[in-house]
Amino acid sequence: MAIYTVHTPRQLSGNRQADALRFQFVREGFSWRALISQPFWLVYHRLWLALVGYLVVAAAALSAAGLIGETAISVTALGIVLLFGLEANAVRRWTYSRGNWRMVGTVAGDGLDACERRFFDQWLQSDETDRPLAAPVPAPKPVRTASAQHVVGLFPEPGDPR
Numbered sequence: 001m002a003i004y005t006v007h008t009p010r011q012l013s014g015n016r017q018a019d020a021l022r023f024q025f026v027r028e029g030f031s032w033r034a035l036i037s038q039p040f041w042l043v044y045h046r047l048w049l050a051l052v053g054y055l056v057v058a059a060a061a062l063s064a065a066g067l068i069g070e071t072a073i074s075v076t077a078l079g080i081v082l083l084f085g086l087e088a089n090a091v092r093r094w095t096y097s098r099g100n101w102r103m104v105g106t107v108a109g110d111g112l113d114a115c116e117r118r119f120f121d122q123w124l125q126s127d128e129t130d131r132p133l134a135a136p137v138p139a140p141k142p143v144r145t146a147s148a149q150h151v152v153g154l155f156p157e158p159g160d161p162r
Contacts, residue, residue, distance in 0.1 A: 003028040004115045006105045007096045016124055024101070025112060025119075026092050035085030050091045054084065 004025040012019045034041040042051040058080050065076035097103070105123075109115040 001108055002111055002115060003106065003108045004112070004119075005093060005103055006107060006119055007093070007101045008104050010100045010102055020120055020124070023104075023119075024096065025107075025115060026089050026096070027112075028089065030085055031088040032085070034088030035081060038081065038084050038088075041088060045092055047092060047095050050095060 004027050007024045007026065008019070009022055012022075031041070038054060039051060042048075042054060061076050061080060062073060065072040093103070105119060107115045107119040109118050
């Protein structure tokens with residue numbers, strides 16, 4: 001089961017069919033493509049600030065590990081690659097949230113095609129463009145408050161009703 005977050009530009013044209021082409025689906029979890037080719041993955045997704053940050057952090061970590069020895073360089077490089085594979089999609093979501101994009105929903109399915117179909121079936125049938133497609137949050141149940149005579153905490157005063 002794959003879970004995707006759905007992002008859209010803040011300004012839509014109003015034409016639902018044309019706007020649907022601009023949506024971005026970002027998968028939750030580990031990214032094998034980002035693990036294999038970190039800088040190329042960043043360039044492909046046009047994450048320029050993240051690319052600069054990645055190059056600076058990788059160069060600093062590898063040069064610091066070079067002072068220790070060749071084994072430290074190998075371990076550091078492996079750690080950087082694994083960490084990037086784990087956090088690549090989070091970096092992509094962060095970049096979208098910084099720009100003129102907003103997250104409009106989360107969808108789960110067997111793959112990207114099924115998730116896109118499920119999301120757009122619901123989105124194209126909805127009346128409002130700006131309405132988020134998240135489930136409504138139920139109202140909290142009223143909480144019974146203690147009277148001023150009760151002790152706040154786990155131990156009530158002796159003789160108080162339970």
